């Protein structure tokens with residue numbers, strides 16, 4: 272076990288305070304810090320603080336894959352860490368995006384290889400052959416848009432904005448009055464038709480429709496601030512930042528999710544989503560495959576996005592993973608094989624006593640202390656982690672035991688097999 276130093280990624284949507292404050296560095300930071308990567312991604316691996324100096328986790332894995340990863344992870348995923356842990360601090364919205372399924376990723380990667388698009392090219396969609404399921408747990412209040420909202424509710428929202436320009440689009444969702452004789456269309460078909468219409472709309476049309484929707488949102492908020500005020504505020508914020516962007520309209524179709532600290536959402540393949548604001552802990556399969564749908568100056572490949580999107584409506588509740596508690600540990604249940612995440616809380620009667628914290632899966636562990644201070648005993652050594660500090664526990668160095676004198680919280684990422 273060694274202390275792990277994450278790699279800080281500076282993107283324009285990041286925060287000058289959140290990650291700096293969390294990791295005990297001067298505030299404000301020189302640049303907006305968006306993500307702290309705790310893992311062995313080749314693009315920015317974390318470092319281990321060993322007796323002989325800092326060593327890249329990537330090199331440590333290369334030198335001793337079996338001892339570090341364990342035979343189960345190695346047999347399934349090869350000599351690489353299959354997951355990546357990030358602390359994410361969004362002061363501004365991220366791009367609207369979706370991630371491919373495993374099959375779509377393999378197919379897309381091979382297609383782009385055949386076409387000769389360089390892996391580093393800004394127009395490359397598929398940088399590896401992996402899917403990218405992701406789990407986000409709020410560390411501070413967190414706002415997101417994720418998954419297409421059930422259609423009946425979206426029709427209520429669009430009608431509440433009272434924008435006559437929206438009427439033909441409401442009709443695409445099947446919200447037309449007197450449409451009993453129309454052929455039956457599923458809600459997913461309606462969402463596909465509407466989203467496709469908006470995302471492919473000519474710019475002059477968007478330059479009329481987006482301002483009309485923003486005006487509707489202003490009127491809605493000034494009248495009675497009703498049940499859709501969060502949705503209306505979000506569309507205004509996005510419209511201010513990305514005037515005339517089809518993603519502003521698309522935001523109206525997605526669930527507006529607010530997470531309290533400790534609450535989570537799981538984003539599966541094809542789920543259109545964006546993170547709006549807040550600080551969270553994200554665990555994902557170690558992949559870079561992102562298809563963007565707007566709200567970004569980066570490459571947007573609309574046909575490819577339409578190919579991977581899942582238009583099946585979902586509710587906010589359905590996005591939240593089930594959890595269960597086992598002793599100190601709150602386990603977030605997801606179908607991902609690449610990772611599992613849990614939160615260990617030491618408080619009450621456990622304070623001042625060493626407690627067992629065996630992982631449910633055989634494999635390496637990444638630990639991150641998010642509250643208080645906690646002493647971790649592994650086979651090879653003992654480390655005390657303060658808030659914002661993390662550790663790498665090789666497979667052959669577990670199980671761990673924990674000791675805290677005051678209430679402390681430790682997140683643990685492992686493989687999900």
Ligand SMILES: [Zn+2]
Nearest residue numbers: 368370405538
């Ligand atoms: Zn994502």
